[in-house]
Amino acid sequence: MSRAKLIGGRGITPEEAIDIRQTVFGSASAPPRGEWTRTGLTFTHNPHDPYPFGLKSTKNATRGLQSVVQAFLTKYFIFDNRPKEKSVPLDKLLKPTDLEQVTALWNSISEILWNVGEKQKTIVCLPGEIQHISHSHQYFQDNITEKLCVFEFNKLEDLQIFIKRYLFYFSDDPGPGCLLLLYSAVWTRGFENTRTDLDCPKGAHLMGNAEEGSLNIVTLLLSGRATPYLHNGVVYVGDEDHYALPQFGILCRSRVGLLIWDGEGINVTSRQPGSRLKTPGLPIWVTCCMGHYGVVFNSNRELLRNYHAEKRFELHHYTCAGIFITMTVDNRSQDEEVGGENEDKTLQRSNSKEDVKGSDGGANLQASPLEKLIHTKWADGKIKFHTIIDQAKLNL
Numbered sequence: 001m002s003r004a005k006l007i008g009g010r011g012i013t014p015e016e017a018i019d020i021r022q023t024v025f026g027s028a029s030a031p032p033r034g035e036w037t038r039t040g041l042t043f044t045h046n047p048h049d050p051y052p053f054g055l056k057s058t059k060n061a062t063r064g065l066q067s068v069v070q071a072f073l074t075k076y077f078i079f080d081n082r083p084k085e086k087s088v089p090l091d092k093l094l095k096p097t098d099l100e101q102v103t104a105l106w107n108s109i110s111e112i113l114w115n116v117g118e119k120q121k122t123i124v125c126l127p128g129e130i131q132h133i134s135h136s137h138q139y140f141q142d143n144i145t146e147k148l149c150v151f152e153f154n155k156l157e158d159l160q161i162f163i164k165r166y167l168f169y170f171s172d173d174p175g176p177g178c179l180l181l182l183y184s185a186v187w188t189r190g191f192e193n194t195r196t197d198l199d200c201p202k203g204a205h206l207m208g209n210a211e212e213g214s215l216n217i218v219t220l221l222l223s224g225r226a227t228p229y230l231h232n233g234v235v236y237v238g239d240e241d242h243y244a245l246p247q248f249g250i251l252c253r254s255r256v257g258l259l260i261w262d263g264e265g266i267n268v269t270s271r272q273p274g275s276r277l278k279t280p281g282l283p284i285w286v287t288c289c290m291g292h293y294g295v296v297f298n299s300n301r302e303l304l305r306n307y308h309a310e311k312r313f314e315l316h317h318y319t320c321a322g323i324f325i326t327m328t329v330d331n332r333s334q335d336e337e338v339g340g341e342n343e344d345k346t347l348q349r350s351n352s353k354e355d356v357k358g359s360d361g362g363a364n365l366q367a368s369p370l371e372k373l374i375h376t377k378w379a380d381g382k383i384k385f386h387t388i389i390d391q392a393k394l395n396l
Contacts, residue, residue, distance in 0.1 A: 009149035026205035035060035040177035062178040064213030067293035072108035197226040232274035255281040261373035294319035
């Protein structure tokens, strides 16, 4: 990949450097979490890897952000790049060439940032060679933020050309690609707007303490708002002693959805996404299952539009750890199954014992968190897991 010299833009100001570090990490006087300065958006470079459509990364706080990018990559490979004149098997769609990987990545980054900017204006920040801010008691240098150059775009085509030209900033590994995407999204949304989205006490920041990344980062990239509220629209909350205040949730339906399972507990219902996230424009969902992020998808564009398509279908689950699981979800009633061809009788069970075996001996997914996550969307679905072809240990 050619490496064009960064040209144009304007240098970051000391006020902006402090503001963005405080908004994202909570402080500018302490170093940011190290994984954000050394984790890029990278595909595997192993030609024998069975999942060339997937990003690969170590387990760290960038995993939520990477899962959103993975969802948009999957959308590109399955729907945006699929020839409309003929049917193509899913396994072929998920075997992109090196060029298709690169094209999918700059398209996905551009689409995410363009959506955050409400399809009107996007800001991208990339590090140049000049340090614009000195080290001080107010600002701790991280070798990235103080070098940022800021670029503004009002047309999607110009944004795409720019991201394509400088894609290596996002894809270098090790490199700050994840941080640059997050910074650009926050800058596009606006520092004050991002803090307002969080609806938290003064001093709150975007990062949080979650092991694989804050859900606010996910909602920012999916919906354009860093909101902790997953319900549809605006809900006013108050009581007899306080005025009702608005809680801004998901204001429009996204092309990519979100499914969450946090486990059994009092706040499970309040954390469940509304229909705008559960039923997105395309059958692709970012998943957060007991704090672990991944992507669930189906290749049938009509799945969420046709009642009959949801009776029995396949779902695929991928995580940036390189785990790939295929499952069948059967929503048919017992009468329908008996009256039909009675195929695959093993699906006539609910939470029965089901072993998923890989080359490492496999893991038992009976009553697994992944099943419960799928049931948040298809409550009565009977799930049959298929073979995992992976040497990694299953980690949900």
